[in-house]
Amino acid sequence: MKQHKKVILALLLCLCLLAPQRISAAAEADQRMDTIADIYQKALELSHLESLKGYCGACVGYQLRALGINSYFVNIHGKDQFDFYCHMHYASGGNPIKAYSVADYSLRSALEAATENGARAVRYVLVCFQSGANSSAADFGHTLLIHEIADGTVYFVDSTPRLVSGARYEEGTPIACSLDAFCETYASYAFEGLIVFDPDQVWSGWNGRDDTYYIADSQDWEGFIQRAADNPTISAVLTRNIELLDGTRGVGSEDAPFSGRFDGGGHTLQIRMSGSACAPFAWVDGCRIRDLKLAGTVSGSGHASGLIGHSGKETVTVKGVWMDADVSGSGRVSGMVGESGGMIRFEDCLVTGSVTASDGFAGAFAGWPSCSGLIFSSCLSAPRAVSPEPGPSEETLSDIQFSNCYYASDCRGAEAMGKGLESAVLSCGQAARILNGGREELARGAWGQTIGTHANPIPGGEPVYSVSFLDGGGRELALTYVNGGAYDLAALSGLGEGNTYTLVGGGDDEGMTFIDDDTVVIVSVSE
Numbered sequence: 001m002k003q004h005k006k007v008i009l010a011l012l013l014c015l016c017l018l019a020p021q022r023i024s025a026a027a028e029a030d031q032r033m034d035t036i037a038d039i040y041q042k043a044l045e046l047s048h049l050e051s052l053k054g055y056c057g058a059c060v061g062y063q064l065r066a067l068g069i070n071s072y073f074v075n076i077h078g079k080d081q082f083d084f085y086c087h088m089h090y091a092s093g094g095n096p097i098k099a100y101s102v103a104d105y106s107l108r109s110a111l112e113a114a115t116e117n118g119a120r121a122v123r124y125v126l127v128c129f130q131s132g133a134n135s136s137a138a139d140f141g142h143t144l145l146i147h148e149i150a151d152g153t154v155y156f157v158d159s160t161p162r163l164v165s166g167a168r169y170e171e172g173t174p175i176a177c178s179l180d181a182f183c184e185t186y187a188s189y190a191f192e193g194l195i196v197f198d199p200d201q202v203w204s205g206w207n208g209r210d211d212t213y214y215i216a217d218s219q220d221w222e223g224f225i226q227r228a229a230d231n232p233t234i235s236a237v238l239t240r241n242i243e244l245l246d247g248t249r250g251v252g253s254e255d256a257p258f259s260g261r262f263d264g265g266g267h268t269l270q271i272r273m274s275g276s277a278c279a280p281f282a283w284v285d286g287c288r289i290r291d292l293k294l295a296g297t298v299s300g301s302g303h304a305s306g307l308i309g310h311s312g313k314e315t316v317t318v319k320g321v322w323m324d325a326d327v328s329g330s331g332r333v334s335g336m337v338g339e340s341g342g343m344i345r346f347e348d349c350l351v352t353g354s355v356t357a358s359d360g361f362a363g364a365f366a367g368w369p370s371c372s373g374l375i376f377s378s379c380l381s382a383p384r385a386v387s388p389e390p391g392p393s394e395e396t397l398s399d400i401q402f403s404n405c406y407y408a409s410d411c412r413g414a415e416a417m418g419k420g421l422e423s424a425v426l427s428c429g430q431a432a433r434i435l436n437g438g439r440e441e442l443a444r445g446a447w448g449q450t451i452g453t454h455a456n457p458i459p460g461g462e463p464v465y466s467v468s469f470l471d472g473g474g475r476e477l478a479l480t481y482v483n484g485g486a487y488d489l490a491a492l493s494g495l496g497e498g499n500t501y502t503l504v505g506g507g508d509d510e511g512m513t514f515i516d517d518d519t520v521v522i523v524s525v526s527e
Contacts, residue, residue, distance in 0.1 A: 386413025
């Protein structure tokens with residue numbers, strides 16, 4: 001009897017030890033489901049829609065946006081950031097991505113490969129199905145976001161009601177099922193491919209396979225400086241927003257100027273630099289820098305700059321760079337380049353930071369009167385302030401070429417680059433379209449803007465669409481600019497009561513209308 005009691009006590013002790021683990025696992029699963037529901041709700045708020053049913057691409061796009069994953073830099077070859085299922089190919093840039101195409105995988109084998117047959121948990125898996133290949137998505141294809149695959153369970157949400165393992169889930173309801181159940185649910189769909197975003201598993205350090213150095217923190221930045229000293233032609237990619245510590249050096253030296261490629265991936269480099277001739281890229285010659293935002297402070301003497309200190313004789317290309325740092329010092333102080341010895345091409349670049357020189361010269365883009373060979377294309381000068389005003393002298397600008405460039409006419413010290421734009425034009429979305437002018441995809445070009453949040457357009461920002469309201473004779477009654485989402489056309493037009501609206505090309509003439517492209521609306525006065 002005593003032996004039986006010992007066995008019972010031992011079993012009770014085991015149950016007591018196991019119970020917290022079971023409760024913890026259940027709580028963790030509940031937390032996952034709650035998080036998915038919260039993200040879906042944020043996606044709804046971003047879309048301005050009451051429902052995302054029928055808008056599967058928008059559902060994924062707004063979820064990624066709510067998660068802080070920048071899908072603009074992943075190079076998915078669709079119409080825009082919503083039509084993910086259109087011609088999905090391998091992607092690169094921004095957050096680290098692994099792609100699995102229908103050319104090599106089925107839906108099941110792709111999911112098994114992504115999870116290493118269940119040995120690895122993955123998050124944020126974008127699954128795409130072909131259009132025209134099944135009855136469920138015959139016209140437009142289908143796409144959805146798996147939030148996590150862990151311990152054999154798939155956690156996801158769909159914009160369309162689903163029957164999974166006999167249970168019905170309405171649009172937007174978080175679903176947890178086995179891998180088998182997930183594959184069975186979408187068995188009638190023609191698999192196109194999937195890509196895996198994982199912001200927590202960023203690339204870091206040297207990758208010998210593609211000869212690229214990946215920068216995920218300040219320690220990687222120091223490693224990049226050391227690598228560039230030995231090999232100035234090195235390629236580097238910033239894989240997340242990072243903050244540089246006080247005393248951090250800039251890349252390149254007079255003896256070994258940086259001449260490779262630097263891809264910021266749309267991320268922010270938060271800088272805190274001081275010293276003589278300091279800049280994140282201290283010495284460069286023939287390099288290419290792209291898709292980068294700079295914030296923080298730079299303080300120094302000589303050629304202090306928010307981007308490049310000294311540039312050599314070989315052509316340097318700077319594309320899609322946003323300088324929002326505060327730069328100060330004595331001598332030649334600038335937002336973008338302190339001194340250039342050759343040609344520098346600036347394409348789709350923006351300065352919104354401040355530049356202050358205690359003596360000498362200051363400029364939003366260039367701070368040294370002898371700078372020559374500077375070529376600006378589709379750039380905007382909108383600094384918080386430049387002192388001493390008015391920035392560079394006429395001599396500075398005399399040997400500089402401008403094409404489709406603008407400046408904020410009410411900003412102190414903005415360089416007279418092309419034409420001045422007033423704050424109303426800069427803030428409403430119109431300037432983003434102007435800067436994208438002449439390109440094939442005006443709304444989804446290099447410049448975008450979150451209207452109501454950003455005071456001016458930014459490189460790589462959210463697409464801006466035009467909405468034109470015309471009468472029956474084709475006369476324009478109103479024109480406005482919006483980001484993608486659902487809008488009340490009557491309120492959007494600002495034309496007041498007594499008008500009925502017909503969307504050219506179809507769509508509802510009542511309630512909310514989803515806008516994801518330039519739109520023309522015919523307006524008629526009701527009798």
